[in-house]
Amino acid sequence: GQQLNQSPQSMFIQEGEDVSMNCTSSSIFNTWLWYKQDPGEGPVLLIALYKAGELTSNGRLTAQFGITRKDSFLNISASIPSDVGIYFCAGQQQGAQKLVFGQGTRLTINP
């Protein structure tokens, strides 16, 4: 099936550092979404992007819908301990009924 390539798979950073992760595909998507999963919980939507080139922020989080429609980026500024978790990108193509998920980026923060 279709896949999104999410990288990096894991990150170990110091508190206060900035974080960048991305998601790429060989196919075009019309919607990109970023989710966060805390340990033992279901994923929660962080940011949704609907237009190529769109740059959207949610507090310390900023995500961009790539201009080619084949990629998306998520940045977290000044990381704090509660940012720990797994971040998933997801995309949906025009007319599709399902999302395609990336494999996730596991973020660990050293205080």
Added chain:
Amino acid sequence: NAGVTQTPKFRILKIGQSMTLQCAQDMNHNYMYWYRQDPGMGLKLIYYSVGAGITDKGEVPNGYNVSRSTTEDFPLRLELAAPSQTSVYFCASKRDRGGNTGELFFGEGSRLTVL
């Protein structure tokens, strides 16, 4: 707001037993989904439904069945449990908004162990 509610949260099954994972949403969403997440892995789609009476297979449907008799409920049935079905199961829903895709809302998950 309840959102997406899954029951049970935890369950241990013996090989060959059957059970149903319940999922209910109170947001009047027409789309509902079942995913499984194996340890350290991403989400794999098992089945989905675009409305009452309509279901379709996802990536990994073998060993599972679903039904969608109402908009609110989307139960997932395991007929003959196998150790390979040990996983965390997530139900999700969304409302398709015209040309844009509505965001997925997830339940808290059901952790299933098959011994």
